[in-house]
Amino acid sequence: MGSNAAGKPPAASWEFHATGPRNLSSPGWRDLIRSSWRDPNYRRIAMSCFVQVTYLLELDRQESRAGENALAPTWWKPFKYKLVRPLIDSRDGSIYGALLEWDQLAALSDLIVVKPQGAPRAVLALRGTVLKQLTVVRDLEDDLRFFARESLRGSVRFTGALEVLKSAIDKHGSSNVCIAGHSLGAGFALQVGKTLAKDGTFVECHLFNPPSVSLGMGLRKIREKADKVLNRYISSSGGGSSSNASGGPGEEREVISEIGEERLIKEVKRWVPNLYVNSCDYICCFYADLSGVATVTAEKHYGVHSKLYVIAEGPSKFLEAHGLQQWWSDDSELHLAVQDSKLMCRHLKSLYVEQ
Template identity: 55%
Template sequence: MEHPHAFNVSGPRKLPSINWKDLINSTWKDPNYKRTVMACFIQAVYLLQLDAQENRSKENGLAPKWWKPFNYRLVEALIDERDASIFGAILEWDRAAALQQLLLIKPSGAPRAVLALRGTLLKAPTARRDIQDDLRFLAWESLKGSVRFAAGLTALRCLSDKYGSANVCIAGHSLGAGFALQIGKELAKQGVCVEAHLFNPPSVSFKSVGGMVWTRIKSLLPLRGGGDGSRSVVETEMKQWMPHLYVNNSDYICCYYSDAEVSGGAKVFVAAKGKQRFVEAHGLEQWWSDDLEMEMALNNSKLISRQLQSLYSSKNP
């Protein structure tokens, strides 16, 4: 019996076949295809850890089937030194595999390398450290104190130095999306803007909820003095980096990212399926589903604006 996480069982059904024609009209320029591939790469990271936990070998492992159809190869697995779990992976364009499909060069829009980061696995032995970082975000709305942040930042910086930031992507789901957002922001502060695809990024923290309450209170109070003259400068800088956020309003972990604001700062896509159960709304599988319907809600949200503004300000948190 096939494993429920096998690519041919739960993976995308209507993948276009990549061949020499992509050298003329690249499938990678289709944002739906790129979103699908990024989600599959993150699923591969989940399965790398599960393969290790369930003692599957490289020959019968589930994870490779989630990157090989797209002509990528695993270069390095990122290991959490606290529990030896796999939390991320570096995938690079596999030229040898692509040549078998008569792809002499990499199609336009295909990244040279991708850093993919998984979210929380509620299964020993990694559950303890995953939850520890979940609580870190909940308490501080920051993941910078985690060893995973430092390892991810080093990996992404090295890839950007090697291939150029325009040829690299970072992608993450849930907790992994939280890391990807903060790692991407850290590099953006240094003028290195890497394409980012963030699925169900965490938006709920004591800080964000408290900030929303305070914003409501301030809206009831009369304004004093003029506006902040530095705001337009910050907003201009924010537009230099435009991460792609994929959220579902039935997912209470990420739903606050769809709280609208007028200024630019991120591309926020909202799953348009109506009311769903949390497990479905927070799941990664929805983002490669054939019947996925999305709406591009806005160019920004109040939450992403505040988070980006904090990193482009002169004072680091």
């Protein structure tokens, strides 16, 4: 689902000191008093850098960089984290994700004797498409899977990410684990998070440029509209009276829907994903309204269902607008819109309403 800019510039330009956040303060003993992790901007920067790790792990693999020459470690070490496990696609051996954990030994070197408040113990990061010969086939296969079906459940990456996240939750607890992804990786992160939420397990979720368009979504909307027209016609002609009187399928679906709506109102506040959207990126722009301005929808009865951050005056050309680098940029100005995405509401509604 669109490639990150990580595949474009020369390798040396992806050193953390060259391309990473310019004004990022190094963790120190002051974090024991006032943790940087409690700042939403710092959290966004850290999560986007962790996702960058996954791109660079794959590029390091493809370009045979290891040890001191590897670029990926320069992106997790400043935050005092360590790589615990790369996620490897069994189809082509590519690295599509990484599990990172708080590195207490590295933190002690900066006199941080305990983990700062708010810092997750573990982060699962997932990358998007890399348009390189060794991985592009499998990446595009999953891109097409989402576009055709609006589902990534059939992919080995979905299964692998879900298993790794569950093991991290078993080890650290759901409140100490985060999942983050960019582009196609954000699609996987959303669906893995939804799967866990449906079972009552809620993890913090950060979605950078999540895909918002699919053929499956369009066909579903057409089908729903056709069903409404048909039901309206049957109702007006009196043809549905016997079915409704006997509690037929139509009435049963309506009752289930009402129960689901009630559960949605009560439960959806427990899982609130963080979405980061550039309105000039046609892959993710449909999470925001058509004007690109963050506004609150009329569906207030659903409560807070997502935090949607729309970048103001961000990159306007598509490749940059879909890129990951804008999200760790120090001068990025974001507008926070809570409860403004009808598309996100529909995603979360599917947790509680049978369709």
